[in-house]
Amino acid sequence: MKALKVIGIALLSIVVIVAILAFTLPTEFGVERSTTIKAPKALVKDQIVYFENMNNWSPWSKLDPDMEQRVEGEDGTVGAKMFWDGNEKAGKGVQEIKKIEENRIETHIKFIKPFESEATSYHILNKQDTGLQVTWGFKSEMPRPFNVLSLFMDMEKNIAKDYDKGLESLKKISESKAEESAQSKYEVEEIDYPAQKFLTYREEVPFDGMQAFYTKHLGAIYQFIGKSQEMQPAGQPCGIYYTWNESEQIADMAGAVPFKADGKVTNTGNYTVEEFSGKAYKIAYRGSYDNLGEAHIAMEDYLRNNNISMNNVAMEQYQTDPSTQPDTAKWLTNIYYFPQD
Secondary structure (H helix, E strand, C coil): CHHHHHHHHHHHHHHHHHHHHHHHCCCEEEEEEEEEECCCHHHHHHHHHCHHHHCCCCCCCCCCCCCEEEEECCCCCCCCEEEEECCCCCCEEEEEEEEECCCEEEEEEEEEECCCEEEEEEEEEEEECCEEEEEEEEEEECCCCHHHHHHCCCHHHHHHHHHHHHHHHHHHHHHHHHHHHHHHHCCCEEEEEEEEEEEEEEEEEEHHHHHHHHHHHHHHHHHHHHHCCCCEECCCCEEEEEEEECCCCEEEEEEEEEEECCCCCCCCCCCEEEEEEEEEEEEEEECCHHHHHHHHHHHHHHHHHCCCCEEEEEEEEECCCCCCCCCHHHCEEEEEEEECC
16 A cells, blocks of 8 residues: 555656646747758749659658659649658658748648647748858647657757758759759850950949949040040940959959050050950850849859869950840840960
8 A cells, every 4th residue: 555655646746747847848849950052042942832843852752752742732832732641751741831922931731640740831041142041940839748758859859950951952953953054044155355455444342332333434434535546445345353252242343445546555544454365255145234143153164164264354245235225135245254374
């Protein structure tokens, strides 16, 4: 009898301790992991928002190669559902797209097997200087008294490992697709660039000050050449880039205007004469200036893949005057890179 009394007191003590823990420990838990992806946001977003694409990088899709899946509704839209039924590791459940915003995608997940639970999963996309920061997270509830199990099960740590694996796969797939897309979209030509002199004004310019820099100096250079007795304009205006510093958001650059002269030019005012000639690599880019970076990435990928060393100078020649052509799709910009001698 005394032994039973001791056991009863012990069991009661355990129940009391569990009850206290259940009401003091949190019932909500979650995980967030992040990575930086060097790919356009739209491309990365497509890998996340479509269930078909998600299967290519999700760590759980690999748990059961024979897992049954079906999509209900239009994939990639709010309200679309993906049902899965797999082995013991993959389990069974349904995931529904609840929210698609500019920088956030949110889904609701209902697990049926091996145990019933629900969670909210989300992806946040933020542009950074070094690329696109992608954060993958989830939040879930563990009702009392089951929340006491969190003391003995490190669920957050285990899920974090899976999220890291998934983000690593998402990064690899997205960056590979971005490189393939850029190279296929833009044709790189090897040309013989004819000798050409430019009158230039050079300084370090913040990224957000480039338009003002061009507006101020390109017109002034044309005016100077127009008043000169030694030079005549010989083409469309250019931007010459010597260095491009993403971390500090500043570029060492020049506004430049090609010119011709019958003899030696003795008066260049506050400007400097630059000359380019010989072998060059060219992309004829059509479109808004906002997407010129894609063409530069394609050029750099082409040069790197073909082991071509450059002299770090890039030139853009703006063939179309935006003031006379409002359709940005018709704007032509010739991009030139010059290899080392």
